[in-house]
Amino acid sequence: MTSFSSLNTAVLGLNAAQRGMDVTGQNVVNANTPGYSRQRVSLSASGTSTSATFFTGSSAFFGGVTVDAVTRIRDAFLEGSRVAANARMSALTTQTSALASAEQLVAEPGETGLQQVLDDFFNAWQDLGNDPTDSGAGAAVIERGQAVADQLRFLADGVDARWTTGHDDLVNVVAQVNQAATDLAEVNEAVRRGAASGRPVNELLDQRDQLVDTLAKLIGATASAGDDGQVSVSVNGITLVSGTQAQQFTLSGATASGTATTDPPTITWGTITISVDSGEAAGLLAALRTDLPDMADQLDGVAVAMRDAVNAVHTAGFTLGGAAGGDFFSGSGASDLTVLVTDPDELAVADASGVVNGTNAQAIGDLSDDSRALAVLGSSGPSQLWRELTTDVGVRLQSLQRASTVQQAVVQTAQLAQQADSGVNLDEEMTSMLLWQRAYQASARVITTVDEMLDTLINRTGTVGR
Amino acid sequence: MNLSRTTYRSMSDATMFGLQGALARTQRLQQELSSGRRVASPSDDPAAAGSSMKLRSQRQADEQYLRNIENASGRLNVTDNALQQLNSRLGRVRELAIQSRDGAIGGESLVSIAAEISSIKTDVIDLYNTRWLNRPVFGGTVQGQDAIDSSETYIGDDRPIYARISRDGTVQIDTKGTDIHADTVPALLDQLASDIVSNPTAVQADIDALDSSMSAILQTLSTVGARAARVETAKANVDAERLDFTARISENEDVDLPETIMNLQAQQVAYQAALGAASKVLTTSLVDFLR
Numbered sequence: 001m002t003s004f005s006s007l008n009t010a011v012l013g014l015n016a017a018q019r020g021m022d023v024t025g026q027n028v029v030n031a032n033t034p035g036y037s038r039q040r041v042s043l044s045a046s047g048t049s050t051s052a053t054f055f056t057g058s059s060a061f062f063g064g065v066t067v068d069a070v071t072r073i074r075d076a077f078l079e080g081s082r083v084a085a086n087a088r089m090s091a092l093t094t095q096t097s098a099l100a101s102a103e104q105l106v107a108e109p110g111e112t113g114l115q116q117v118l119d120d121f122f123n124a125w126q127d128l129g130n131d132p133t134d135s136g137a138g139a140a141v142i143e144r145g146q147a148v149a150d151q152l153r154f155l156a157d158g159v160d161a162r163w164t165t166g167h168d169d170l171v172n173v174v175a176q177v178n179q180a181a182t183d184l185a186e187v188n189e190a191v192r193r194g195a196a197s198g199r200p201v202n203e204l205l206d207q208r209d210q211l212v213d214t215l216a217k218l219i220g221a222t223a224s225a226g227d228d229g230q231v232s233v234s235v236n237g238i239t240l241v242s243g244t245q246a247q248q249f250t251l252s253g254a255t256a257s258g259t260a261t262t263d264p265p266t267i268t269w270g271t272i273t274i275s276v277d278s279g280e281a282a283g284l285l286a287a288l289r290t291d292l293p294d295m296a297d298q299l300d301g302v303a304v305a306m307r308d309a310v311n312a313v314h315t316a317g318f319t320l321g322g323a324a325g326g327d328f329f330s331g332s333g334a335s336d337l338t339v340l341v342t343d344p345d346e347l348a349v350a351d352a353s354g355v356v357n358g359t360n361a362q363a364i365g366d367l368s369d370d371s372r373a374l375a376v377l378g379s380s381g382p383s384q385l386w387r388e389l390t391t392d393v394g395v396r397l398q399s400l401q402r403a404s405t406v407q408q409a410v411v412q413t414a415q416l417a418q419q420a421d422s423g424v425n426l427d428e429e430m431t432s433m434l435l436w437q438r439a440y441q442a443s444a445r446v447i448t449t450v451d452e453m454l455d456t457l458i459n460r461t462g463t464v465g466r
Numbered sequence: 467m468n469l470s471r472t473t474y475r476s477m478s479d480a481t482m483f484g485l486q487g488a489l490a491r492t493q494r495l496q497q498e499l500s501s502g503r504r505v506a507s508p509s510d511d512p513a514a515a516g517s518s519m520k521l522r523s524q525r526q527a528d529e530q531y532l533r534n535i536e537n538a539s540g541r542l543n544v545t546d547n548a549l550q551q552l553n554s555r556l557g558r559v560r561e562l563a564i565q566s567r568d569g570a571i572g573g574e575s576l577v578s579i580a581a582e583i584s585s586i587k588t589d590v591i592d593l594y595n596t597r598w599l600n601r602p603v604f605g606g607t608v609q610g611q612d613a614i615d616s617s618e619t620y621i622g623d624d625r626p627i628y629a630r631i632s633r634d635g636t637v638q639i640d641t642k643g644t645d646i647h648a649d650t651v652p653a654l655l656d657q658l659a660s661d662i663v664s665n666p667t668a669v670q671a672d673i674d675a676l677d678s679s680m681s682a683i684l685q686t687l688s689t690v691g692a693r694a695a696r697v698e699t700a701k702a703n704v705d706a707e708r709l710d711f712t713a714r715i716s717e718n719e720d721v722d723l724p725e726t727i728m729n730l731q732a733q734q735v736a737y738q739a740a741l742g743a744a745s746k747v748l749t750t751s752l753v754d755f756l757r
Contacts, residue, residue: 390512
């Protein structure tokens with residue numbers, strides 16, 4: 001132990017304080033960086049003596065202070081639950097927004113929805129029944145029938161367009177998942193190299209966590225820690241990223257809403273189907289596989305009920321010319337329902353051949369009443385089916401919105417818990433800044449003091465009698 | 467929540483979450499107030515939306531029933547008028563017939579009486595051919611616009627016509643030509659006119675036949691009156707029901723103004739309090755107190 005080594009010790013102290021200040025500075029400037037985890041310097045004293053040296057003099061070696069590591073404060077459990085909560089939230093948000101835009105189509109309750117159009121149609125028949133020989137009333141019936149067909153086609157097209165948009169989004173999501181998986185594998189590689197060569201990898205780790213977060217949000221992937229600070233990511237048991245290896249997922253199944261029920265869109269890895277239950281992909285899949293096809297089916301149901309009910313009564317009647325009534329509507333669903341009758345003379349307004357009355361027209365008008373439609377069809381009439389569709393969409397959307405509200409709180413809690421653990425507290429950083437400053441000052445003072453001691457030794461000793 | 471550590475980020479996140487929530491609730495109330503509707507889309511309240519749609523549909527139907535009722539009562543009124551005129555025309559015929567049996571009347575007068583009866587017959591046929599919306603009201607569902615054709619033969623088919631005047635009620639709005647002797651009266655009048663001039667002994671029998679026709683018309687008149695009364699009652703009922711539906715739709719869909727305004731006030735106070743708290747807490751840190 002020499003006096004000079006004390007200087008060295010003090011320099012190590014200065015360095016440690018400097019490093020501490022660096023880290024504090026890094027924390028402070030990143031206080032608002034998303035995904036940033038606060039860092040801490042861990043120090044240890046080095047080279048303290050191993051035996052008591054009361055009588056042997058100062059043989060102990062004071063090696064000063066070592067900066068062991070700069071560690072990132074991040075709790076894997078908190079991180080995991082936050083990521084999972086976020087993923088679930090994305091699923092709900094995506095599904096909600098898909099369904100909400102479909103709900104806008106419905107435009108009920110109000111004066112612009114299909115209900116009004118149906119009522120207008122049936123009322124036009126009643127008017128014709130009141131005045132069976134009025135060709136104006138007959139033309140109005142045909143016009144209103146056309147309006148029903150138009151409105152149903154508009155709705156079917158709208159659902160179809162929303163399906164296509166959802167599918168495009170899903171294609172994007174899968175592409176993003178594959179990109180993020182590739183990126184993550186690269187970061188894993190960088191982390192592995194960094195760890196092997198002892199370089200600090202904290203910022204890389206944050207980047208890695210961001211990618212894991214992205215994957216969770218997109219497809220509900222979960223991460224598990226591997227060797228050398230690498231993570232593996234899987235979706236419901238199917239590995240997406242394992243160390244430095246990234247797999248690619250594909251989207252298969254229907255690409256148009258027509259075949260969505262028979263060949264639903266599926267995310268696969270090779271031939272293996274991945275059951276996605278979280279993340280944007282899950283929300284989109286739910287909308288594409290269930291919500292929108294169900295709505296399209298129900299719309300077709302309304303159109304078919306409309307066609308069958310009106311045709312059943314129309315064909316039972318006779319035109320004023322005495323001919324038996326033909327079909328009024330044709331088509332197989334909401335998208336292709338058409339009015340076959342083009343001339344008011346072809347309308348079967350009378351209930352018998354060769355008579356002039358509006359009895360059959362009235363009977364068609366009466367179909368606006370659910371019980372009469374039920375009697376004709378043996379199943380629910382168009383108005384009732386339409387109301388069921390509206391209520392179904394409403395209930396689905398409402399429960400999704402409620403689930404979103406609840407999930408929002410869950411996300412919030414998870415985020416706060418993680419922030420509490422990893423977030424930067426400025427008060428704390430200010431305090432440690434003081435601490436490092438003081439430590440720096442103290443180490444500097446050690447140097448001054450040693451300097452003064454050496455001054456005493458070198459310049460002031462041996463000058464007796466001078 | 468019990469946190470061991472609080473950071474500015476978490477505080478500002480929590481504050482934002484709270485403010486966002488308060489703002490979203492305020493916006494929702496504001497939307498309700500400005501649109502006046504509590505249920506603007508099905509998801510706002512699916513049950514209310516469903517029943518609202520049903521109520522709207524039924525109100526539409528009621529409006530149609532009111533139109534049907536207008537039509538029915540118009541037709542019944544026209545029928546009623548025609549029957550009353552018919553009755554008075556036939557009454558005049560009866561007077562003339564009785565007058566003809568007065569022995570003091572000379573041959574010339576009898577000829578003029580017969581001529582008047584013949585001209586009344588034209589009126590009577592016109593009355594039997596009374597139309598409503600281009601349809602003969604006494605002709606049933608006959609083709610064409612007349613119940614009695616140019617050869618003065620009744621061609622109506624007596625098929626009943628009903629109008630739907632409420633969800634479950636219909637009323638018969640036609641009057642059978644045979645009920646009011648449309649098939650016999652024109653011939654009877656011809657017979658009477660000729661009997662007055664050439665066969666006075668048969669006039670009494672003709673008058674009896676005329677009496678039975680007139681009583682048939684009066685009877686029909688009372689039936690038509692009863693139907694008109696039913697239609698009036700139905701109109702009052704449907705009208706009341708329609709108003710009731712309107713009230714229920716409004717109850718279902720519309721905002722409760724006092725309640726919503728109160729809620730909005732409360733929400734605004736909460737929002738301002740949250741803003742105030744945020745501005746006090748988030749602006750200071752240790753940085754402000756270190757030199």
